[in-house]
Amino acid sequence: xxxxxxxxxPTLAHTPLYDLHVELGGKMVPFAGYAMPVQxxxxxxxxxxxxxxxxALFDVSHMGQVRITGDEAAQSLETLVPGxxxxxxxxxxxxxxxxxxxxGILDDLIVGRDQDNLFLVINASRKAADITHMRACLDTAVxxxxxxxxxxxxxxGPQAAAVLGSLVPDCTALRFMQxxxxxxxxxxCRISRSGYSGEDGFEISTPADFAxxxxxxxxxxxxxxPAGLGARDSLRLEAGLCLYGNDIDETTTPVEAGLTWSIGxxxxxxxxxxxxxxxxxxxxxGVERKRVGLRPQGRAPVRAGSLLTDEAGKEVGTVTSGGxxxxxxxxxAMGYVASELARPDQELTAVVRGKGHPIAVAKLPFxxxxxxxx
Amino acid sequence: MSKTVYSDEHxxxxxENGNATIGITDYAQEQLGDxxxxxxxxxxxxxxxxxxxxxxxxxxxxxEVYAAVSGEVLxxxxxxxxxxxxxxxxPQGAAxxxxxxxxxxxxxDALMDEAAYKDFVAQQG
Numbered sequence: 001x002x003x004x005x006x007x008x009x010p011t012l013a014h015t016p017l018y019d020l021h022v023e024l025g026g027k028m029v030p031f032a033g034y035a036m037p038v039q040x041x042x043x044x045x046x047x048x049x050x051x052x053x054x055x056a057l058f059d060v061s062h063m064g065q066v067r068i069t070g071d072e073a074a075q076s077l078e079t080l081v082p083g084x085x086x087x088x089x090x091x092x093x094x095x096x097x098x099x100x101x102x103x104g105i106l107d108d109l110i111v112g113r114d115q116d117n118l119f120l121v122i123n124a125s126r127k128a129a130d131i132t133h134m135r136a137c138l139d140t141a142v143x144x145x146x147x148x149x150x151x152x153x154x155x156x157g158p159q160a161a162a163v164l165g166s167l168v169p170d171c172t173a174l175r176f177m178q179x180x181x182x183x184x185x186x187x188x189c190r191i192s193r194s195g196y197s198g199e200d201g202f203e204i205s206t207p208a209d210f211a212x213x214x215x216x217x218x219x220x221x222x223x224x225x226p227a228g229l230g231a232r233d234s235l236r237l238e239a240g241l242c243l244y245g246n247d248i249d250e251t252t253t254p255v256e257a258g259l260t261w262s263i264g265x266x267x268x269x270x271x272x273x274x275x276x277x278x279x280x281x282x283x284x285x286g287v288e289r290k291r292v293g294l295r296p297q298g299r300a301p302v303r304a305g306s307l308l309t310d311e312a313g314k315e316v317g318t319v320t321s322g323g324x325x326x327x328x329x330x331x332x333a334m335g336y337v338a339s340e341l342a343r344p345d346q347e348l349t350a351v352v353r354g355k356g357h358p359i360a361v362a363k364l365p366f367x368x369x370x371x372x373x374x
Numbered sequence: 375m376s377k378t379v380y381s382d383e384h385x386x387x388x389x390e391n392g393n394a395t396i397g398i399t400d401y402a403q404e405q406l407g408d409x410x411x412x413x414x415x416x417x418x419x420x421x422x423x424x425x426x427x428x429x430x431x432x433x434x435x436x437x438e439v440y441a442a443v444s445g446e447v448l449x450x451x452x453x454x455x456x457x458x459x460x461x462x463x464x465p466q467g468a469a470x471x472x473x474x475x476x477x478x479x480x481x482x483d484a485l486m487d488e489a490a491y492k493d494f495v496a497q498q499g
Contacts, residue, residue, distance in 0.1 A: 043408050044408055044432075045408040230407070230434050233434075234433055300411050300431070303436060324410040331410075331411075353413075
């Protein structure tokens with residue numbers, strides 16, 4: 001058994017739920033500068049299955065929450081992302097990307113339209129860079145506030161609505177990708193019907209000091225089980241969702257990544273965001289490579305970084321995420337392949353530890369989405 | 375008479391009549407979490423101490439299992455191919471990985487006995 005050397009690590013940040021994770025037996029690991037639970041004693045597979053069958057509670061407080069205020073907030077942020085933000089009505093939110101001048105992705109994020117401001121959720125690993133970037137580029141009439149005093153909980157799974165609905169009856173009226181502010185025990189919380197598991201569910205932004213009481217209340221419901229980053233990763237992979245730094249980064253464009261659906265129609269024609277020329281050209285002429293789902297044909301998981309080859313042994317792509325899909329009951333992966341090979345059932349070879357393993361291009365998601373579209 | 379010794383890579387080696395049965399310890403399976411795949415060497419392979427003997431994969435990651443002793447692979451536990459989860463259920467019994475003919479039985483003496491291994495695990499924190 002090889003084990004990674006226990007190196008001296010820089011001090012890891014704690015979310016407001018750190019003590020609760022430890023109390024629940026969470027196995028704490030470093031992630032994006034935070035000590036986060038990769039799993040609890042039940043284990044990744046049990047946590048994953050429980051989320052698909054009932055409900056799982058995840059701490060995603062390491063993610064960045066940002067408020068952008070000002071009359072021109074949407075207009076100004078549109079200069080940095082290809083999503084249609086002017087078209088957002090109060091209570092709606094949208095998935096989009098911060099792009100660079102070559103159309104690459106600096107981060108992917110959720111932008112919500114609240115009554116008086118935009119509300120953003122950004123990746124933990126990109127938080128500092130995103131905030132610096134936005135502060136430098138946004139119109140001076142716009143105020144950006146990093147909400148460091150808030151926590152974020154994700155309650156995901158088919159029972160999530162019944163559970164949260166018993167605390168906040170009104171929130172069950174939300175449809176997928178809608179959000180609003182609700183009082184829980186008199187505390188203002190922002191609840192959005194969204195998440196990254198492929199299931200119906202909610203993300204709840206709370207003041208930091210209310211995170212633990214709320215988490216304990218949610219965990220007290222019989223269908224709710226705590227779940228860690230391990231299950232979050234296997235759930236999102238089965239759901240065909242991108243992990244920043246693996247499946248998308250500064251060298252991949254939203255078009256190559258299969259995220260064209262998130263680019264507003266008006267934005268496609270008007271442009272006006274970094275890398276628009278590249279992205280418009282790709283939309284018009286196609287791309288050389290595309291992100292696809294991949295199904296290893298044997299039992300061996302094919303991990304990120306594995307090369308993909310064709311019949312002739314020529315390199316035709318790379319795996320960017322891969323592991324075991326507990327709901328699929330088999331290994332699943334995602335990666336980029338040459339566009340002419342990006343069709344379901346295309347047979348390829350994945351190179352794992354120097355040996356070729358058969359792998360087939362597959363439709364995403366691997367598991368049907370359970371989103372509540374109303 | 376058989377005796378069981380342990381490596382600092384969290385493998386157990388049960389020695390009997392010059393042959394060794396090798397697997398991973400309960401501590402190792404617990405660290406790995408749910409095992410979803412085990413790749414075993416071919417029967418007849420000669421392994422030197424420290425060579426990669428097997429690969430065990432959990433949901434999260436792949437880990438290599440190195441040969442704790444040198445020898446020739448006599449038998450591999452094919453059952454783990456279809457039921458990798460056995461590694462979590464019975465790591466020090468039914469979920470053995472390989473059986474080897476020891477080429478240098480003195481290597482066994484360098485490994486830890488059960489008491490020493492227990493102390494070693496206790497220090498892992």
